[in-house]
Amino acid sequence: MTVGTAVVNILVFPGFLFLVALGLAGEFVDRKLYARFQNRQGPPWFQPVADVLKLFGKEDVIPEEADRTTFNLAPVFALAAVVAASLYIPLWSATSLFPFDGDLIVVLYLLLIPTVCFFLGGWYSRSVFATLGAVRAITQVFAYEIPLFVALLAPSLLANSWSISKIAAYYAAHPWLWLVNLIGFGVALVSLLGKLERVPFDTPEAETEIVAGSFTEYSGRRLAFFRLAINCEAIVGASLIAAVFLPFGLGLAPWLGFLVYLGKVLLILGILALLRTLFARLRIDQMIDFCWKVVAPIAFLQVLINLVVRELI
Amino acid sequence: MSDAETVVAKLVAKFPSLTGRVNVQRATRVWVEVDRQAFAGVFHFLVKDLEFSNLCMITGLDEGADLGFIYHLARNGGLMANVKTRCTKGESMQTITPTFLGGGIYERELMDLFGARIAGLPEGRRYPLPDNWPKGEHPLLKDWRPREKGAQDA
């Protein structure tokens, strides 16, 4: 791979620009579904694009009391971390752009950065309420992060690798084995909801909720970066889960594989939107308590199952 | 004897000075006119003994040299007693907050809009005029006129 293709890969396809486009499309799907569940028409398809363009054209206000450096950098870092994470996830091909052993761990930590940025951005806005929101955001990290780690590491026990590409390849080679990880799939979805701050916390698109917490003082471009970061995080998170838990269509022709990949992401986004309005909102609510008492044990159960299965095969 | 008449009878029996100053407008409306000196006693009697446990509101009236006060009391069953009293402008009325804690807001309103003086009202924020309202201006007094637009904005 030459430096030139690498740069194109990172910036355009399937890196930054592609991811942003997909993230905006994902936002539309989420908002439209949410509106439909509430008996409303919902926004037109170009809405997220218009929102972002509009925000880029807005005046940027930095509160006087805020720590300018952190306040400015937090949104950019959040987006950068998400884009970086996407480079290590195999989207529709068998391998990711830059695979290496242990990239699963790197991706998980990269995906932690946006939350930390939300925290820092809120904290250094020096607004009492943004600070409160920030503290709460960082508190809930500990609730969903452990189950998410455990759930994603369980499949790797069977595949005997910490490389996402290798895990995906392993399950593609043993098609029936993905069924073993169904519990982990559920846990990962629930944890992803927490990560995206979708149901229990600031839902990025629920009209009222973005106001709360860390983003209160943000406006214009920086707000747009935060929104993009969350949108992309949804796509990256969905892709990660799809790669690890839904290993289908990896060996297909590129265009067909791409469609299968889109289908997988759409499915996960649809489930997330549904959870936001109806059924599985039952699962994500009692965040801390629920995560520790229910989700984490289930995640560990998945590890146990995988250990047993590993002995059997 | 109707409810209203019973109340009137009891009132007049207790306060003979009220004879002729109690007026039954209709089955559920009784009007009582009291001197300022006798007001506290009548008010207390109505609330404690005749069970007028609901203070609806206090109306202020600008009657030239006097300020009029109407205390609208109601009791279960729908009977309403409107106790009217007056005091010279500049004199102060005793607060009713020991009996009706919630009545403080109506008294504050009287202070703002009529310049009434209420003795014994606990400290609190003004109501309902804005913070920058000029001192000594009480819009509901009859002789009050809004100042010129420019002066008001200043």
Added chain:
Amino acid sequence: MNVARRMVRWGQRKSPWILHFNTGACNACDIEIIATLTPRFDLERFGVLLKGTPRHCDIMACSGPVTRQIESRLVRIYEQVPEPKLVVAVGSCATSGGVFNGLYNVKSGIDQVIPVAAYIPGCPASPQAIIDGFAKLLKTLEVGK
């Protein structure tokens, strides 16, 4: 106009986030503004989102004749909204003071205090009128100022 600016303009037209600000209204217009967001009217069809903080909003929908107590707050909130910003006076009171015109504690209309871009008449302005007002306001952005 270069492409980038044109795109931003387009975004401004398609994504008006509103901040609802009651400047002393009787509540009727306010309820009707909220009603435009509910299933029957659903303003989100036009990309409208109701925001709670001035920092995120593009259009201030003000209702009410501006009481003296609220005046300074109105100016403060207006200043907190990042540019470009527009103000819509919703209802007769916000437009001219309406039935309250001449009362001692009110100004006559929002435009006495801050610049207004559009007036939506009605007492209260019906949801249909509010939607129409927003649509027409956004249309004026098309031509450019």
Added chain:
Amino acid sequence: MPDKERIVRVPIGPQHPALKEPESFMVDLQGEKISAVTLRLGYNHRGIEKGCEERTYVQDVYLVERVCGICSHSHSTAFVQAVEEIAGLELPHRAAYIRTLIAELERVHSHLLWLGVAGHEIGFDTLLMYTWRDREQVMDLFAELTGNRVNYGINTVGGVRRDISPEQLPRILKVVDALEERTKYYIELAMTEETLAQRLSGVGKLSKEDAVLLGAVGPTARASGVDRDTRRDDPYAAYGELEFQVVTDDRCDVFGRAVVRLGELMQTYSMIRQLVRQMPEGPITVKAPLRIPAGEAVSRYEAPRGEDVHYVKANGTDKPERVKIRAPTLANTQSVAKMLEDGYLADLPIVVAAIDPCFSCTDRMIAVKTREDARTMGWEELVQYGVRWYRERGVDVSKIKMRGDSTA
């Protein structure tokens, strides 16, 4: 730990003084707990009472109607009733029925509105969307019967200005039937949904004694076991001829207030049916003089939020000498400070909303102040804060499933 330093003073409001009585609460916080509350009212003071003295009775009806846009009929009815009493006018039978019908329809729209707003305040937006969708049917009915969705302008001194045609009556019944069905569902939802009960129960306690002492009115008082309802106690318009029960509850909390309002809705449906069936024939107005003879009267009216009291003094001219208005929210705000005492900041939105003040539906701005450092935050944020706070403690109302004709 309770040292002075840890007390944070949070002035809530009045950046968004919404309606008739916008308020500002000065809340002293100790951690998450509220240690003291003081009130500042009057941000929406427009000077209507003075304005009434400067205008004629006919103009005043319109001015008074705009005291509050949600209970506009309440204020105009209370006002014209007082004027009619002074002038000695006998309200035509049919006019009384039409007035009562509009009044009860207004109660339906107001209580449904409240239900949605309450849902919104506890982070249950789907409920807001559902109830407001249902509410639109009443709004349509208003548009058809009176010509306007809000501020109906149907009252005039001596009667009503518009008659109801025979074809309109079945349509009213149809809407009532549909809404009754929906309300039953909401009642079932409130009664069976564990999380909703958890979120609302024990919040914003107001004992019966305090309710009386602080002069609470309407559903707020009735949810504290105070059995007061002007419609029954001091009947006006056609209420004397209707059969209904006054709904009370002794839960003394926000949940009780919701129960009372839902119960009242059911009573209201039955009253509307009675009104439609018994609607008498006859004129809808009597001629009222332009100059009202000297005299005074107090009129009481049970608005959706509680008792609305108007005092009118006439001096023989075409303009009143004095008009005094006591809107129900003013009476209830006195209780709010009590309800908030020893509560949590997270409960503030719903407790304030539970008295159904005229401002909850709009976003109010909140300035959070810690000594030198001043900041502004929105009502929405406080709402979200409350939602979050509760979710962390295991109560999430958003997970409640909504039934109905949704796509899911």
